[in-house]
Amino acid sequence: MKNKALTLSSMSSPHIVGESTTREIMKWVLITLAPIVLISGFFFGWRVYMLYLIAIVTAQMCEFIWFKWTDKPLTWDLSAIVTAVLLTMNLPPSAPWYFPMLGAAFAIIVVKEFFGGLGYNFLNPALGGRALLVGLFFSDMFKISWPNPPFGRLSPDVVSQATPLAILKEQQTLTNHELVQAFFGNIGGRIGETCSVLILLAAIILLKKKIIQYHIPVIIVATVALGAWLFGESAGLASWQTVLGHLLSGGLLLGAVFMATDYASSPANKLGECLFAFGIGVLILVFRFLGPTNEGVSYAILTMNCATPLIDRLLRRRVLGEPGNRIINAKLKR
Secondary structure, X not given: OOOOOOOOOOOOOOOOOOOOOHHHHHHHHHHHHHHHHHHHHHHHOOHHHHHHHHHHHHHHHHHHHHHHHOOOOOOOOOHHHHHHHHHHHOOOOOOOOHHHHHHHHHXXXXXXXXXXXXXXXXXXXXXXXXXXXXXXXXXXXXXXXXXXXXXXXXXXXOOEEOOHHHHHHHHOOOOHHXXXXXXXXXXXXXXXXXXHHHHHHHHHHHHXXXXXXXXXXXXXXXXXXXXXXXXXXXXXXXXXXXXHHHHHOOOHHHHHHXXXXXXXXXXXXXXXXXXXXXXXXXXXXXXXXXXXXXXXXHHHHHHHHHHHHHHHHHHOOOOOOOOOOHHHHHHHHO
């Protein structure tokens, strides 16, 4: 190490020497997202690729302009592209072209850079951009019916169907055929949330590469599964079809794997991460069963992002001299 120069990045401490770089981590996240991007165009029409492109270009331009304006060295760490892709995956397939532009600009400039850049943002940028769009265009972001795949054309604006979560709220269960469709993605929904099999495959790769750890997604999924079993049907304990329907529908898997595991906006220790994940699962159940939109993954994650500083403070490791050792504290004060 004495012959190596250690360059501290602009990211928050602690700084640990390791083989993985931010660019390497983001590269693998993009690799696992790529199949989901490709299949979304097959299901929802080639027009969604334009939405991805608009979001990526906007995010990169905003980051470039911000770094030039603040005289910071520009680092192409790929994090802006990851934010843009995840934001687009949370949009309805029929979203107009300015949705990804507005959402990506807000995500990069306000949610990320206003708070110091990568590593300092306390909210997930992609979900922050989505929250802005929900506030501005609620009826367009939460449609009663959604485009029905597959589409062999440019735009998916004609045929539509209810999402599995809407079906669950009406009839309280899904048929075996509907569950199979939900697993492979041949259902209505947002651009990147429908193909559960590819999201699970991405999770396996990210776990294998040690980019994410298992306890956050597992606890979120387990909490929702338990809640759906207990409260999913009014007549009593829910059937396995109802429980599986809640797990495969909506943005649960996408949020649990790619957004709840965000390093900057999740707690710093394992116990805190477990509490964080459990809180997300409980809030998802509250939003799904008591809310008006049948969904709640994004706002559950954003709410627990806001609680992360408190969790870190309550569960931080005590060091020598902190309350609990009054003699040392008294000596230090002298």
